[in-house]
Amino acid sequence: xxxxxxxxxxxxxxxxxxxxxxxxxxxxxxxxxxxxxxxxxxxxxxxxxxxxxxxxxxxxxxxxxxxxxxxxxxxxxxxxxxxxxxxxxxxxxxxxxxxxxxxxxxxxxxxxxxxxxxxxxxxxxxxxxxxxxxxxxxxxxxxxxxxxxxxxxxxxxxxxxxxxxxxxxxxxxxxxxxxxxxxxxxxxxxxxxxxxxxxxxxxxxxxxxxxxxxxxxxxxxxxxxxxxxxxxxxxxxxxxxxxxxxxxxxxxxxxxxx
Amino acid sequence: xxxxxxxxxxxxxxxxxxxxxxxxxxxxxxxxxxxxxxxxxxxxxxxxxxxxxxxxxxxxxxxxxxxxxxxxxxxxxxxxxxxxxxxxxxxxxxxxxxxxxxxxxxxxxxxxxxxxxxxxxxxxxxxxxxxxxxxxxxxxxxxxxxxxxxxxxxxxxxxxxxxxxxxxxxxxxxxxxxxxxxxxxxxxxxxxxxxxxxxxxxxxxxxxxxxxxxxxxxxxxxxxxxxxxxxxxxxxxxxxxxxxxxxxxx
Ligand SMILES: Nc1ncnc2c1ncn2[C@@H]1O[C@H](COP(=O)(O)OP(=O)(O)OP(=O)(O)O)[C@@H](O)[C@H]1O
Ligand SMILES: [Mg+2]
Numbered sequence: 001x002x003x004x005x006x007x008x009x010x011x012x013x014x015x016x017x018x019x020x021x022x023x024x025x026x027x028x029x030x031x032x033x034x035x036x037x038x039x040x041x042x043x044x045x046x047x048x049x050x051x052x053x054x055x056x057x058x059x060x061x062x063x064x065x066x067x068x069x070x071x072x073x074x075x076x077x078x079x080x081x082x083x084x085x086x087x088x089x090x091x092x093x094x095x096x097x098x099x100x101x102x103x104x105x106x107x108x109x110x111x112x113x114x115x116x117x118x119x120x121x122x123x124x125x126x127x128x129x130x131x132x133x134x135x136x137x138x139x140x141x142x143x144x145x146x147x148x149x150x151x152x153x154x155x156x157x158x159x160x161x162x163x164x165x166x167x168x169x170x171x172x173x174x175x176x177x178x179x180x181x182x183x184x185x186x187x188x189x190x191x192x193x194x195x196x197x198x199x200x201x202x203x204x205x206x207x208x209x210x211x212x213x214x215x216x217x218x219x220x221x222x223x224x225x226x227x228x229x230x231x232x233x234x235x236x237x238x239x240x241x242x243x244x245x246x247x248x249x250x251x252x253x254x255x256x257x258x
Numbered sequence: 259x260x261x262x263x264x265x266x267x268x269x270x271x272x273x274x275x276x277x278x279x280x281x282x283x284x285x286x287x288x289x290x291x292x293x294x295x296x297x298x299x300x301x302x303x304x305x306x307x308x309x310x311x312x313x314x315x316x317x318x319x320x321x322x323x324x325x326x327x328x329x330x331x332x333x334x335x336x337x338x339x340x341x342x343x344x345x346x347x348x349x350x351x352x353x354x355x356x357x358x359x360x361x362x363x364x365x366x367x368x369x370x371x372x373x374x375x376x377x378x379x380x381x382x383x384x385x386x387x388x389x390x391x392x393x394x395x396x397x398x399x400x401x402x403x404x405x406x407x408x409x410x411x412x413x414x415x416x417x418x419x420x421x422x423x424x425x426x427x428x429x430x431x432x433x434x435x436x437x438x439x440x441x442x443x444x445x446x447x448x449x450x451x452x453x454x455x456x457x458x459x460x461x462x463x464x465x466x467x468x469x470x471x472x473x474x475x476x477x478x479x480x481x482x483x484x485x486x487x488x489x490x491x492x493x494x495x496x497x498x499x500x501x502x503x504x505x506x507x508x
Contacts, residue, residue: 126348129308133342134362134414135334144365149352226352226394 009196024179027169034105039112064110100172115157119150152223159216163209265314274300276473285447289460292470298453302420306340307333318417341411343421347403349395355406356391359413381409385439401432421452457500469493
């Protein structure tokens, strides 16, 4: 189907894709920012057990976590204008990019809400009680004691989410947004060097993911410096456990063999 | 002077405190003893409103809280007048030893940072941790963490410090250092209410012993009387169990 493999095209396409990193990152940044807001709004009713809202936010999280993002894109892009038409609101003029960011924002918000819940409940109740006992108000206890620790705990969750969202942006081209993946599809239309184009695309995503991963790891180390000692210790323990298991496996295999 | 009148607390249908009356004089050290489940922890937690009593009155000098209809600001004030040392230490894990002690001073008492730092360092020195100011809880042993907990409680200059089994989560070899610190501050005339299973310690540090069972105060009095000539059969049985399996002497 394509032309004969030529490595030169990989470099060539790689450079041509670079300008489109910007639009992909804009989608990621805007939708994560939106996701943090949606996520916080959705997490609060569940943290404070507000009767009806709690159910709604649960439904929201389940829906956006449980259905493919491609379907969500189509549903909102084609469905939302139809529904809004019923109440005489016309949003068909809205740029596609706005829909894309909204969908990715809702999607990541679902994960953020779960993350916030997990992180906040991971800070033990005892510390909150200690904060009350020294005379702090509920608000102070949350902002001074719970939030900073929950934030640190949620950095790895956020890192996963950002990288997943980056990869998910590759679906935005299905609605015609000219981002990385969209561009990679149009580049080889004449040359027919498709494989090279996909290879270059993979390289761009890979480098971006790697950079983001490093960045978050750095943030995590900074924010979790108070637990670093224990983290290091538990890593050593894990490694030891793993080595032991290997020893056991070796022993199991060698049984009767020698 | 701290006065509890008819403190009652239920969890659902279970009546855990059935009307506790207790008076603690200024500078007095009260030890609360009793079998597991008798409501000792619940009582302490009621005194600084970590648990909401259903009825009763808590007064400290001329300030008092009616537990049937407490005002939010009274609960806040009550918490500022009391301090708690927890069984599980409950240090703020993202803060150093010094920051743990400073936190209440800066956030609640609104002291300038410098002054809070000075007081914090002083108190940590008092509990023998002058060299651990910048250590995080994860870098401290259980005994050291509990001593930070005690310094944090002292910092607020409370009318009373409540201790809930301060040594029961510790390895045996670390119990001594914490008890020594509590003894030291007891001698300084700070009012304390201590729930403990360390009978020897209760006997020599407390001026007053309270024996609880089933949500009621069964018997109270000076240590000499309670340990050597308890009036109630249940007190005798409880103490006998402890004296037989833990060889201690004073
Ligand atoms: N939050 C709670 N919800 C329901 N029941 C509780 C709660 N806290 C305590 N209880 C119950 O209240 C009773 C008294 O508990 P409490 O912790 O006050 O006993 P204790 O005297 O401190 O016991 P221990 O010596 O084991 O610490 C127990 O039966 C316990 O199960
Ligand atoms: Mg208890």
